[in-house]
Amino acid sequence: MLQTVVSIKNPMKIKFLGGAREVGRSGITVKGGQTNVLIDYGVMIGREPGFPMHIPTNEVDGIVLTHAHLDHSGAIPLFHVTGNTPVYGTQPTFDLTNLLIKDFIHLSGYFLPFESLELQTMMKHCVDIGYRNPTKLRGMNIELLRSGHIPGGAQAIIERRGKRILYTSDFNSVDTQLLSGADQAYKGIDAIVMESTYANEDHQDRTAVEEQFIEKATEVVERGGTVLVPAFSVGRSQEILCLLAAYHFEYPVYVDGMAKNANAILMNHLSYLRDGPLFRDAIHMAEQIGGWRDRRRATKKPGVIVSPAGMLKGGNAVFYMNTIAKKEENAVLLVSFQVPGTPGRRLMETKKFIIGGKTRTVKADIDHFDFTSHSGKTHLIETVNKVDNNAKVFLMHGAEENCEHLAEVVRDDLGLEAIAPKTGETYTV
Numbered sequence: 001m002l003q004t005v006v007s008i009k010n011p012m013k014i015k016f017l018g019g020a021r022e023v024g025r026s027g028i029t030v031k032g033g034q035t036n037v038l039i040d041y042g043v044m045i046g047r048e049p050g051f052p053m054h055i056p057t058n059e060v061d062g063i064v065l066t067h068a069h070l071d072h073s074g075a076i077p078l079f080h081v082t083g084n085t086p087v088y089g090t091q092p093t094f095d096l097t098n099l100l101i102k103d104f105i106h107l108s109g110y111f112l113p114f115e116s117l118e119l120q121t122m123m124k125h126c127v128d129i130g131y132r133n134p135t136k137l138r139g140m141n142i143e144l145l146r147s148g149h150i151p152g153g154a155q156a157i158i159e160r161r162g163k164r165i166l167y168t169s170d171f172n173s174v175d176t177q178l179l180s181g182a183d184q185a186y187k188g189i190d191a192i193v194m195e196s197t198y199a200n201e202d203h204q205d206r207t208a209v210e211e212q213f214i215e216k217a218t219e220v221v222e223r224g225g226t227v228l229v230p231a232f233s234v235g236r237s238q239e240i241l242c243l244l245a246a247y248h249f250e251y252p253v254y255v256d257g258m259a260k261n262a263n264a265i266l267m268n269h270l271s272y273l274r275d276g277p278l279f280r281d282a283i284h285m286a287e288q289i290g291g292w293r294d295r296r297r298a299t300k301k302p303g304v305i306v307s308p309a310g311m312l313k314g315g316n317a318v319f320y321m322n323t324i325a326k327k328e329e330n331a332v333l334l335v336s337f338q339v340p341g342t343p344g345r346r347l348m349e350t351k352k353f354i355i356g357g358k359t360r361t362v363k364a365d366i367d368h369f370d371f372t373s374h375s376g377k378t379h380l381i382e383t384v385n386k387v388d389n390n391a392k393v394f395l396m397h398g399a400e401e402n403c404e405h406l407a408e409v410v411r412d413d414l415g416l417e418a419i420a421p422k423t424g425e426t427y428t429v
Contacts, residue, residue: 010161014193014394015426018042018052021400023197024071027052028167028396029060032160035138038085039064039156039167043074043104048111051075053424057083062137064144065089065126066169067153068096068234070104077101077118084125088135088142091128092152092269096234098123099261131183134159148172148182149373150235151272155182157189165429166387168194170397172372173379174206177242178235180274182375182383189387191429194380196398196420199406202376213369214247216333220365221251221302225329228364230317230344232310232336233258235373238266238279240306240335245282252303256289257316259308289316299323310336311344312353318343321362322355330364335371377406384410392429393418 012032019026024044030037038060044050057079065073065087076097079085087094101119105112129135131154134143144154149170156167166189171182203209220227231237237259244253255263263283270276286306289295298305299320309315324330338345347353351362375383384393393410395403395418403420410418421427 010163011428012158012160012163012165013426013428014165014191016396016421016423017055018423019071019397020421020423020425021396021398021403023397023399025050025052025075026072026169026397027075028193029055030158030165032163033139035061035140035160037062037064037137037140037142037158039158040066040072040169041075041078042069042071045070049074049108057085060085062142063087064142064156064158065093065097066156066167067147067150068093068100069150069170070100072169073097074101074104077114077122080118080121080125081114084121087122087126088129088137089126090130090144090152090154090272092266092272093154094123094126094128095265095269096150096152096262099258099265100234103258146180146183148174148176148179151179151238151266151269162188163190163429164188165190166192168192168383170195170197170374173375173383175274176206176239176371176373177210177246177275177278178239178273184383184386186387189391191392191394192384192387193394193396194383195374196380196395196403196406197374198372198376199380199395199398199402200377202378203372204370209369209371210243210247213243213333213335214249216331216367217249217304218251220329220331221304223329224302225327225331225364226299226302226324227304227330228317228320228324228332229304229306229335230310230312230332231259231306231308233308234262236310236336236371237306237308238263238282239371241282241286242275242278244304245278245285249304252301253286254289254294254298254303254305255286256295256305256307259306260288295319311338311342312347313342313344321353325353325355325360325362325364328363332362332364332366334366334368337372338368380406381409381413384414384416389416391416392427394427395420
């Protein structure tokens with residue numbers, strides 16, 4: 001298989017350090033001339049964190065952080081153990097990253113080669129460049145575009161001497177209650193490095209999903225039940241709160257866990273949201289859970305509780321399950337992707353959950369709603385069609401078969417050169 005595509009004029013090299021034929025520990029470098037830019041450097045979440053390929057600190061001139069999720073941000077403090085590498089991104093991304101990595105250190109500190117001090121140093125070297133504001137770094141231009149994935153999330157364009165490489169990171173081209181879809185006004189792209197998470201499937205119409213969710217939540221509350229919505233702290237929790245506000249949900253809504261911290265951060269960045277006033281209304285509508293007394297009270301009232309963790313691997317959602325799961329009038333509405341092997345996935349497939357140390361059958365209703373923050377197959381192909389006809393296409397951030405499948409589709413249907421790279425491979429554009 002061809003591994004290197006050579007262009008005579010102003011070559012740039014892309015090296016894949018992680019996230020190639022897998023989801024997790026994303027990281028690539030783009031090198032032009034003597035300047036080397038690292039885009040994302042995340043971790044693979046497991047019993048022990050997995051890291052991308054090592055790259056010496058002194059070989060990186062700057063880091064672009066596209067968004068706060070740990071599979072893109074979680075290993076960046078490694079560059080601040082002894083170094084002071086600048087990190088470019090948006091201010092909401094930096095604030096949310098600080099929140100998530102602090103929690104990551106708290107939960108996984110024993111396994112990590114950095115501590116809170118390195119995170120603090122990293123934050124001191126963050127450079128807010130916003131969207132559509134080209135910024136120079138040693139002969140290269142860095143420009144961020146809205147990604148529609150999570151608040152502050154970005155796509156990155158790296159340019160040198162007229163040659164432009166687009167890194168989509170995680171993106172969603174569809175508007176949601178929380179965010180506008182990805183900015184896809186691309187110009188003069190020579191190569192696109194694109195995610196392949198949902199390369200083999202499309203998502204249900206967003207409005208239909210929203211209406212089904214509201215209908216189910218209303219039905220449960222009106223029959224006297226309590227709805228638990230396990231949701232990711234950053235992004236999904238806020239979208240569900242905005243959805244309830246947008247549909248004028250009339251019943252009590254509670255929010256718990258780290259989602260409250262993320263809400264507070266985003267109240268300072270309303271311009272990054274699709275509808276700042278709606279978000280403000282949603283936060284004011286929801287009652288913040290302040291402690292165990294509030295949690296017990298919330299489970300005894302008909303209403304909706306939004307609480308991490310989205311896959312029920314921990315967090316206060318597990319506490320709520322101990323009560324809500326036992327009653328037929330209640331419901332657990334899963335709104336996040338459930339990774340195989342997680343408690344949430346087992347709950348979906350078997351309707352069983354560990355309660356009081358024992359595996360028990362859940363009596364409450366169980367439903368799953370596809371509130372994805374990633375583009376589906378059709379939108380991925382449409383994205384490739386938006387770049388120049390001669391652009392090279394690299395597919396990453398997907399299961400191995402998804403990356404290979406999408407590369408084949410792009411080659412066969414669009415007639416473009418498309419590659420599903422492996423970790424460690426370098427390509428010249």
